[in-house]
Amino acid sequence: MALSADDLAALVRDWGWPRYRARQILRWLYQARITDIAAMTDLSHADRTRLAAEARIGSLSPSEVLSSEDGTQKLIFPLEDGKHIEGVLIPDTSSRTNDRLTLCLSTQVGCTLDCTFCLTGQMGLQRNLKAHEIVGQVLAAQRLLSEDRPITNLVLMGMGEPLANAAAVEDALRRLTNQTWGVGISPRRITLSTAGLSSRLNQVARMGVNLAVSLNATTNEQRNRLMPAVNKVYPLETLLAACRAFPLKPRRRLTFEYVLLAGANDTAQDAARLVKLLRGLRCKINLIPFNEFPGNPHRRPSDECVLRFQAILTRHGLEAYIRKSKGRDILGACGQLGTLPDASVLVRPPGTRSPHPLPIHSHA
Numbered sequence: 001m002a003l004s005a006d007d008l009a010a011l012v013r014d015w016g017w018p019r020y021r022a023r024q025i026l027r028w029l030y031q032a033r034i035t036d037i038a039a040m041t042d043l044s045h046a047d048r049t050r051l052a053a054e055a056r057i058g059s060l061s062p063s064e065v066l067s068s069e070d071g072t073q074k075l076i077f078p079l080e081d082g083k084h085i086e087g088v089l090i091p092d093t094s095s096r097t098n099d100r101l102t103l104c105l106s107t108q109v110g111c112t113l114d115c116t117f118c119l120t121g122q123m124g125l126q127r128n129l130k131a132h133e134i135v136g137q138v139l140a141a142q143r144l145l146s147e148d149r150p151i152t153n154l155v156l157m158g159m160g161e162p163l164a165n166a167a168a169v170e171d172a173l174r175r176l177t178n179q180t181w182g183v184g185i186s187p188r189r190i191t192l193s194t195a196g197l198s199s200r201l202n203q204v205a206r207m208g209v210n211l212a213v214s215l216n217a218t219t220n221e222q223r224n225r226l227m228p229a230v231n232k233v234y235p236l237e238t239l240l241a242a243c244r245a246f247p248l249k250p251r252r253r254l255t256f257e258y259v260l261l262a263g264a265n266d267t268a269q270d271a272a273r274l275v276k277l278l279r280g281l282r283c284k285i286n287l288i289p290f291n292e293f294p295g296n297p298h299r300r301p302s303d304e305c306v307l308r309f310q311a312i313l314t315r316h317g318l319e320a321y322i323r324k325s326k327g328r329d330i331l332g333a334c335g336q337l338g339t340l341p342d343a344s345v346l347v348r349p350p351g352t353r354s355p356h357p358l359p360i361h362s363h364a
Contacts (some may be wrong), residue, residue, distance in 0.1 A: 002058070002132045004171060005181070011054075017047070025051075026181035033139050035059045060136035065144070072327030074337075075141060079133065083109045083126055085159055086337045087137045089144075089151075090326050102153040103141050107134060107169055108160025110338065113195050114229045117216070117259055117290055117298050119331070120159045120338040129160070131171035138176060138183060154185060156192045157212070159337050161230075163197040163204070173207050193257065195227060198234040198242035205247050212255035212286075213243060217265055218273035226264065240277060254283040259335065260309060261290050262301040271312035284319040291325050291333040 003011065009022040021043070028040045037052045063084075064076040073089040085106040092100035110123035142151055154176065156162045162169045173190065176183045187208040194201070195214045204211045217223035223231040234242075243254055256278065260266045278285070287310055290300045301309075306322055313320035325333040 002130060003055070004131070005175065005178075015050070021047070023181045029057065030135070030139070030175060030178075030182050031184070033143060058132070058136075060133065060140040062140060062144070066330040066332065068327045068330045068332060070326050070329075072330065072332050073144075074327060074330050074332035075137070075144075077137065077140065079109070081127075084339070085109055085129065085133070085137070086332075087141060087158055088327055088332045088337070089141055100152050101145075101149065102155055103138060103151045104155050104158045105134060105137050106158035106160055106337070107156055107162045107165050111160050112164040112229075113161050113227070115195060115214075115216075115227045117226065117261055117296070118335045119293050119296070120335075123159075123338045125160075125164075128165040128168060131168045131175065134168065134172035135175045135183070138185075151185075152189060154190045155212075156190070157334065161195055161197065162192050163194045163200040166200055166203050170203065170207055173209060177208070191255065195230045196234050196239045197230065198239045201242045201246050210252065210255065211246065212257055213239070214257045214259070215239075215274075216257070216259045216261075218270050218277060222265055222270075226261070236277070243281060243283075248282055252282075254281060256283055256285045257288060258285055259288045259290055260301050260306055262299040262305070264298065266301045266305050266309055268308065268312060271309045275313060275316040275318060278318060284321065285313060286321055286323045288323045288334050289325065291328055291336050293331060293336050 005022070005026060008025060009019070012019065012022045024042055025040065028034050034040065035057050037048055037055075037057060040048055043051070058080070060077050062075040063078045066074040066076070071091045071093065075087045075089065077085050077087065079085065087106060088104040090102045090104060092102070106129065108128050109126040111118070111120045112125040113121055115121040138151065138154065145151070156169065169192070174182070176185050176190070177187050178184065188210070191210040191212050192204055192207070193212040193214060194204070201211065217226055217236070220231060220235050223236060246254065248254065258274070274285070287306060289306050290298050292298070292300055310320045310322055327333045328336070331337070
């Protein structure tokens with residue numbers, strides 16, 4: 001098993017060590033990002049020896065790093081059971097925010113949902129990620145970067161539906177946002193994206209991070225075609241009612257993501273219906289022209305169509321932005337993460353296990 005912060009505190013207490021020892025160990029794991037118990041130099045040699053005899057530090061490390069011509073990097077992580085997940089490092093080179101570096105995290109191997117425009121959804125669900133595997137992506141990515149190039153923002157928009165793995169996601173966010181012993185990222189710099197699990201939106205409020213809702217349709221008939229699994233349980237009226245009831249903090253807004261699919265949801269009529277659906281909500285809309293991938297029947301709409309759709313929204317007072325897709329040439333853009341059903345799976349042997357029987361945390 002992998003120990004949570006509470007588990008580690010209990011272990012330290014059972015061993016008769018001072019309580020602060022747990023915080024020391026957690027800081028080594030999450031702030032110093034060490035992978036060797038011997039490196040915990042503020043623990044005595046005897047304490048390190050005992051800890052190493054009872055526990056180990058696991059880690060994630062990418063087996064492949066694919067670089068896009070636009071500077072985006074896709075990281076392919078082998079897990080201990082031989083499965084793989086993907087994360088994406090996305091730099092922002094605009095003059096205003098050239099220090100911004102976003103990491104897109106995965107929360108499941110595959111996905112529990114079946115959205116027709118998403119490669120991950122075509123994989124099916126292989127398993128949920130554990131909290132330490134979610135955090136491990138952040139630590140592994142930061143290890144690839146120089147000390148003066150920190151990850152500034154996190155988006156839980158990679159493989160999987162985060163709210164279908166809510167307990168592990170919430171645990172991971174506690175480790176990522178803790179300022180005393182954790183990674184120390186502000187919740188304001190973290191966004192969780194959901195396909196619309198309405199009954200679990202309040203869990204996002206408890207986590208304190210930003211909420212993005214993947215909408216992608218303006219009628220239930222459309223959404224049943226594009227996102228059948230989620231819309232059968234949470235149709236549009238249920239989802240939007242939950243969004244209106246969501247306890248937004250001051251100066252925060254909901255984000256609605258709308259993947260534009262040529263001939264499927266990109267007409268002027270769709271834009272007009274979207275205006276009506278979102279009227280009165282404190283929100284912004286990210287328009288995402290579909291990122292094509294082999295074997296998928298959907299197509300990316302023309303630039304003219306995208307601009308026309310945006311213009312209708314803005315004309316009616318909605319803030320709508322066209323999201324620039326990065327990493328398309330390495331299948332690293334929105335909706336492109338995962339393994340094609342007819343492609344040979346990238347196989348790596350499971351990571352060699354430490355002789356120590358009890359993981360502290362599997363992290364990088």
